Amino acid sequence: MTGFTNLIQQLINAFSIGSLYALMAIGLAMVFGILRLINFAHGDLIMVGSYTALLVQVAGMPFWVAALAGITASALAGLIMERVAYRPIRGAPEVSMLLTSFAVTIFLENTAILIFSPISRAFPAPSILTAALKYGTLRISSLDLIAIGVAIILLILLTLFVTRTKVGISMRAASEDLLAARLMGINVNKVIASAFLIGSMLAGVVGMLWSARVGKVDPLMGFYPVLKAFVATVIGGMGNLPGAVLGAYVLGFLEILLQGLLPATLTPFRDAFVFLALIILLLFRPNGILGPTAREKI
Amino acid sequence: MRIPLKTLINVGLLLLVIALLLTINFMASSYIQRVIISLGINIILVVSLNLSNGFTGVFSLGHVGFMAIGAYTAAILTLPLSLKAVNLPDLPTWLAGVEMSFLPATLIGGVLAALIALLIGLSLMRLSGNYVAVATMGFLVIVYAVLVNWDSMTRGARTFSGVPPYTTFWWVWGWAALTVYVVWRLARSSYGRKMMAIRDNEIAAQALGINVMRTRLLAFCVSAFFTAVAGALWAHFITAFSPKEFYFTQTFSIITMLVVGGMGSVSGSVLGTAAITVLSELLRNAERGINLGFIQIPPVYGASQILMAIIFILVIIYWPKGLLGGREIDFSRLFIRPQRQKKSEE
Numbered sequence: 001m002t003g004f005t006n007l008i009q010q011l012i013n014a015f016s017i018g019s020l021y022a023l024m025a026i027g028l029a030m031v032f033g034i035l036r037l038i039n040f041a042h043g044d045l046i047m048v049g050s051y052t053a054l055l056v057q058v059a060g061m062p063f064w065v066a067a068l069a070g071i072t073a074s075a076l077a078g079l080i081m082e083r084v085a086y087r088p089i090r091g092a093p094e095v096s097m098l099l100t101s102f103a104v105t106i107f108l109e110n111t112a113i114l115i116f117s118p119i120s121r122a123f124p125a126p127s128i129l130t131a132a133l134k135y136g137t138l139r140i141s142s143l144d145l146i147a148i149g150v151a152i153i154l155l156i157l158l159t160l161f162v163t164r165t166k167v168g169i170s171m172r173a174a175s176e177d178l179l180a181a182r183l184m185g186i187n188v189n190k191v192i193a194s195a196f197l198i199g200s201m202l203a204g205v206v207g208m209l210w211s212a213r214v215g216k217v218d219p220l221m222g223f224y225p226v227l228k229a230f231v232a233t234v235i236g237g238m239g240n241l242p243g244a245v246l247g248a249y250v251l252g253f254l255e256i257l258l259q260g261l262l263p264a265t266l267t268p269f270r271d272a273f274v275f276l277a278l279i280i281l282l283l284f285r286p287n288g289i290l291g292p293t294a295r296e297k298i
Numbered sequence: 299m300r301i302p303l304k305t306l307i308n309v310g311l312l313l314l315v316i317a318l319l320l321t322i323n324f325m326a327s328s329y330i331q332r333v334i335i336s337l338g339i340n341i342i343l344v345v346s347l348n349l350s351n352g353f354t355g356v357f358s359l360g361h362v363g364f365m366a367i368g369a370y371t372a373a374i375l376t377l378p379l380s381l382k383a384v385n386l387p388d389l390p391t392w393l394a395g396v397e398m399s400f401l402p403a404t405l406i407g408g409v410l411a412a413l414i415a416l417l418i419g420l421s422l423m424r425l426s427g428n429y430v431a432v433a434t435m436g437f438l439v440i441v442y443a444v445l446v447n448w449d450s451m452t453r454g455a456r457t458f459s460g461v462p463p464y465t466t467f468w469w470v471w472g473w474a475a476l477t478v479y480v481v482w483r484l485a486r487s488s489y490g491r492k493m494m495a496i497r498d499n500e501i502a503a504q505a506l507g508i509n510v511m512r513t514r515l516l517a518f519c520v521s522a523f524f525t526a527v528a529g530a531l532w533a534h535f536i537t538a539f540s541p542k543e544f545y546f547t548q549t550f551s552i553i554t555m556l557v558v559g560g561m562g563s564v565s566g567s568v569l570g571t572a573a574i575t576v577l578s579e580l581l582r583n584a585e586r587g588i589n590l591g592f593i594q595i596p597p598v599y600g601a602s603q604i605l606m607a608i609i610f611i612l613v614i615i616y617w618p619k620g621l622l623g624g625r626e627i628d629f630s631r632l633f634i635r636p637q638r639q640k641k642s643e644e
């Protein structure tokens with residue numbers, strides 16, 4: 001393989017992984033922007049959606065039905081999570097909310113282990129997703145292209161949603177100042193629920209693409225995606241939607257870059273380097289690369 | 299110096315509790331003895347975590363990383379030479395010939411963790427709130443990645459086995475008593491007041507001339523030291539472990555104990571730890587199936603974790619300050635009426 005095709009291959013790789021991170025990161029950033037809640041259980045929505053899709057496929061349904069069912073299941077799980085666990089502690093200290101989301105994660109993961117056993121299962125994906133396109137020495141998996149395409153379409157729709165629709169505008173208002181938004185007559189419960197709904201649906205989409213990519217599902221599958229999405233939101237400035245998307249692509253490229261540049265003995269430490277970068281970033285630009293550098297006012 | 303009656307009563311009752319534990323320990327089955335040892339280790343973990351998370355407001359999610367550092371360091375140092383040649387053939391030569399006794403190995407583990415805490419604390423202690431929680435969690439991920447990949451020292455993801463079973467009732471409860479004593483005295487010293495001032499309002503504390511960085515670092519390093527000691531005790535108790543035991547499940551478990559007991563209270567930590575340890579043992583037994591005589595409940599493995607998560611969420615919703623809500627248990631109130639005018643402990 002020549003250097004040039006290798007470069008293209010890696011670029012596509014970085015773009016597709018960045019797209020998945022971006023779709024995850026948006027859900028985290030939306031909720032954080034309004035509630036100051038870091039929702040770690042967001043990753044488990046991937047798992048809920050993927051297992052649902054798997055079950056529907058096992059029942060003999062075609063993939064597109066399974067995917068729709070999976071995305072719906074993720075969305076429902078997100079809504080229930082908000083209603084049962086997060087609404088009662090709204091306004092609690094940030095750290096209490098973070099810990100609650102940990103508890104929700106433990107709950108969902110262990111429930112999945114209880115129902116499906118901890119062993120991973122094969123996730124059947126249709127051939128259109130697993131095919132590889134060849135141009136000379138260049139091999140591109142169609143899944144990468146689909147991931148990039150889906151992400152771009154969803155990002156455009158999302159941009160239209162937050163800028164053009166009433167709910168979207170209320171959402172931005174709520175993330176700027178929750179109290180003021182409420183005083184303006186915005187139904188905060190509805191806004192928060194829709195943030196969870198949209199974020200969870202995106203997580204469901206990621207679930208389908210992710211499971212097709214790795215070819216299997218397991219109860220702890222949401223853990224690394226949410227960690228990565230979380231790093232992405234920190235890079236972009238927590239609660240900042242364009243920032244989260246940018247951060248996700250930066251992270252995708254950073255990972256592929258580390259993979260390529262680190263000496264072979266150090267590549268297993270890639271995650272360590274990613275989190276080291278996160279810590280350094282938190283120290284110097286705690287509001288992310290797009291965020292303001294202002295200090296807290298008294 | 300005149301010792302107040304209150305202190306005498308409290309210390310006396312504490313001694314009574316320890317004597318009771320000791321009696322149970324000698325009379326009970328080996329299962330109960332193991333529960334008592336793990337209770338002691340958990341108390342060290344939670345009380346030391348409380349120093350940083352509860353008293354200073356530096357909410358660390360990475361303390362299990364220090365526990366891992368203590369466990370692996372001490373275990374590498376105490377592993378018998380014959381086993382070292384088999385299990386860890388690639389150890390650097392200066393380590394390959396070392397076989398230490400328990401106490402120095404534990405201390406080295408603790409000091410190493412404290413030094414690492416100092417090193418990362420110099421930067422991390424500048425953060426606060428959510429950010430410090432996230433950055434320390436990043437530290438945990440880094441420690442985990444290093445443990446899994448540093449084959450020559452840790453056997454990577456494989457089980458590290460053959461650690462001599464040095465941990466006894468006396469070691470654990472000796473260290474637990476020391477931890478409680480140090481944290482208690484520290485929390486009531488001028489440093490402790492500074493810690494709480496920083497926790498309650500960082501900017502106001504700074505305005506009063508408190509060195510935020512130094513105070514936070516002190517709390518962080520001391521708590522890292524004792525957490526690592528607990529790790530070393532745990533390693534020599536369980537004798538075989540792998541990196542995945544030092545990750546989010548363990549983190550969540552000690553944080554549950556801390557939150558249930560109430561942050562910022564030493565006796566709360568002890569109480570919360572005792573409550574959760576006993577509860578989780580009961581649940582773990584129930585998991586294996588219960589025979590109620592007329593009906594047999596089948597085993598449901600993993601159900602105890604689910605119940606713990608539910609309990610945790612309920613506590614946060616209905617009892618956000620935990621069992622004691624930052625206050626301390628005062629046994630003497632059972633015997634003497636507390637003074638109304640001023641808080642007698644001040």
